[in-house]
Amino acid sequence: MLKNKIYLILQSLIFLIPINLYIIGDWLGSGIQTLFFRYHETTLGNSLIFLNREMAFVLNGTLSGKSAYASIIWCFGVILICIATLVILFAYFKEENRFINYGVFLNLGGALLFTIAIIIQYGITFHGPAGIAIPLGIPVILGVAYFQYRSAMNEIADDQEDEEVGENTLPDDSVNAEAENS
Numbered sequence: 001m002l003k004n005k006i007y008l009i010l011q012s013l014i015f016l017i018p019i020n021l022y023i024i025g026d027w028l029g030s031g032i033q034t035l036f037f038r039y040h041e042t043t044l045g046n047s048l049i050f051l052n053r054e055m056a057f058v059l060n061g062t063l064s065g066k067s068a069y070a071s072i073i074w075c076f077g078v079i080l081i082c083i084a085t086l087v088i089l090f091a092y093f094k095e096e097n098r099f100i101n102y103g104v105f106l107n108l109g110g111a112l113l114f115t116i117a118i119i120i121q122y123g124i125t126f127h128g129p130a131g132i133a134i135p136l137g138i139p140v141i142l143g144v145a146y147f148q149y150r151s152a153m154n155e156i157a158d159d160q161e162d163e164e165v166g167e168n169t170l171p172d173d174s175v176n177a178e179a180e181n182s
Helices: 004-016 052-062 067-094 100-121 137-168 172-181
Strands: 020-024 031-035 037-042 045-050 132-136
Touching: 004 067, 004 137, 020 037, 031 172, 045 052, 045 067, 052 067, 067 100, 067 132, 100 137
Parallel strands: none
Antiparallel strands: 020 031, 020 132, 031 037, 037 045
């Protein structure tokens, strides 16, 4: 139960960290991007843009081209991270470690989609005409997924060893009954 609580705390950490720090163009502005919003400061002012509004910009045609593709892929990454959180929450309440692995793979998928979105927007080197990106949160997501995977695998292996040991030993009553028959 304690391990599942740690998994849940680590999963919650993903929602608190900035996934991406970025600089727009040739220092025209800078900002941070988390799962659900981006905040940037430019020469025109400061903006707080939530993910639902960004998706509205894509649907209305305000955002187009590679920015629209990057936003759509980012949205799918957020969906995967949210599903991973629900799966790990389910594993916490049901005390089933095998569900942790599903959450791990969803976290990895989310990190992959975030990386693809950043590459589409800024280029393979995270630096291009659109600016510079520093994906701080992606290594954190990968670290959380790695810790969850390793710990869950160790617990599953321990559970399997306990089951094997239980199958090879006789219960106390049967040992006494065999001793009486001898």
